[in-house]
Amino acid sequence: MRVLDRLEQLAAIGDRIGYSPEEDAAHELAAGWFREAGLEVEVDDAGNLLGRRPGDGRAVWTGSHLDTVPSGGRYDGALGVVAGLEAVERLGLPGLGVVVFRDEERGCAGSRARCDSRALPDAFLELHVEQGPRLLNADAPLGVVTAIVGYSRQTVTVTGRAGHAGTTPMAGRDDALCTAAERVLAIRDAAQRVPEAVATVGTLTVEPGGVNVIPGAVSFTVDVRAPDRARLDELLAAIGLQPGLGTEPAVMGPDVVAAARAAVEELGLPVVELPSGAGHDAGILASAGVPSGMLFVRSQNGGVSHNPDELSSPEDIALAVDALTGALRRLAS
Ligand code: GLV
Numbered sequence: 499m500r501v502l503d504r505l506e507q508l509a510a511i512g513d514r515i516g517y518s519p520e521e522d523a524a525h526e527l528a529a530g531w532f533r534e535a536g537l538e539v540e541v542d543d544a545g546n547l548l549g550r551r552p553g554d555g556r557a558v559w560t561g562s563h564l565d566t567v568p569s570g571g572r573y574d575g576a577l578g579v580v581a582g583l584e585a586v587e588r589l590g591l592p593g594l595g596v597v598v599f600r601d602e603e604r605g606c607a608g609s610r611a612r613c614d615s616r617a618l619p620d621a622f623l624e625l626h627v628e629q630g631p632r633l634l635n636a637d638a639p640l641g642v643v644t645a646i647v648g649y650s651r652q653t654v655t656v657t658g659r660a661g662h663a664g665t666t667p668m669a670g671r672d673d674a675l676c677t678a679a680e681r682v683l684a685i686r687d688a689a690q691r692v693p694e695a696v697a698t699v700g701t702l703t704v705e706p707g708g709v710n711v712i713p714g715a716v717s718f719t720v721d722v723r724a725p726d727r728a729r730l731d732e733l734l735a736a737i738g739l740q741p742g743l744g745t746e747p748a749v750m751g752p753d754v755v756a757a758a759r760a761a762v763e764e765l766g767l768p769v770v771e772l773p774s775g776a777g778h779d780a781g782i783l784a785s786a787g788v789p790s791g792m793l794f795v796r797s798q799n800g801g802v803s804h805n806p807d808e809l810s811s812p813e814d815i816a817l818a819v820d821a822l823t824g825a826l827r828r829l830a831s
């Protein structure tokens with residue numbers, strides 16, 4: 499299948515952190531595919547890539563991102579781009595477009611820049627792997643997303659006193675890493691008390707970072723998510739972070755949801771509606787007023803993602819391309 503072959507070519511580039519030479523290489527590869535498919539190619543000031551069918555027609559876009567987390571999987575983002583191109587080629591309708599947003603993983607820089615400064619589509623439908631186990635548990639290949647959680651990412655710095663690892667008695671130490679470790683566990687416990695909220699400490703920088711030096715300062719990132727603003731702010735406050743910051747939860751556009759539902763039904767598949775616990779460019783476009791939606795493809799291996807074991811089956815991917823094609827057809831007319 500061409501979609502799988504293209505995913506393979508992207509995976510061969512390796513990790514593709516936003517705005518790295520590797521993400522550039524992935525965008526160049528995709529631009530070549532867009533040109534081969536007869537699409538008009540545009541790169542905007544933020545580096546987002548857009549391939550559009552020439553001619554007048556309702557501007558309906560699909561697509562996703564080609565950057566990755568460090569040591570991620572091969573489907574997150576990339577599937578939405580290659581499957582999106584497949585669907586747009588099949589339909590051949592003027593106005594349809596495939597967009598590749600830059601630097602999604604670290605906070606959707608590309609789609610935010612696009613929403614701040616450039617023309618937006620009449621509707622956006624992003625195909626993505628679920629990155630969780632709900633479709634697997636429901637025995638359903640595809641899902642229709644109803645909303646995307648809100649999230650806030652903040653950095654915490656803890657200070658202590660650096661000193662000699664061999665000569666400073668344990669009793670007199672102010673070890674910043676020990677304090678940070680207690681904060682990390684307190685964050686985990688606080689998140690367990692807010693229903694459907696999650697919090698993750700994903701990076702930690704220890705200074706000065708010597709094998710024989712007591713840590714004098716530690717900075718760590720906290721990624722906090724919840725289905726609504728109230729729970730997001732409740733958790734932020736509970737862990738001593740600033741409430742009110744971050745990306746708002748986003749509700750998907752009713753017409754886009756309806757088109758996705760109808761396309762899944764047309765294939766004789768069950769329609770499973772679910773919220774997304776991951777952030778997505780579709781949430782940024784929805785918050786900017788673009789009617790937006792998402793189709794999810796079942797994730798295998800227990801739903802694992804941001805991990806090399808991320809997997810969706812060729813059969814489910816084939817169904818996803820069919821459903822995306824059907825939904826785009828409905829939205830374009
Ligand atoms: C994007 O993958 C996110 O972190 O939700």
Ligand code: MN
Nearest residue numbers: 574575602626
């Ligand atoms: Mn993604």
Ligand code: MN
Nearest residue numbers: 567574603804
């Ligand atoms: Mn991701």
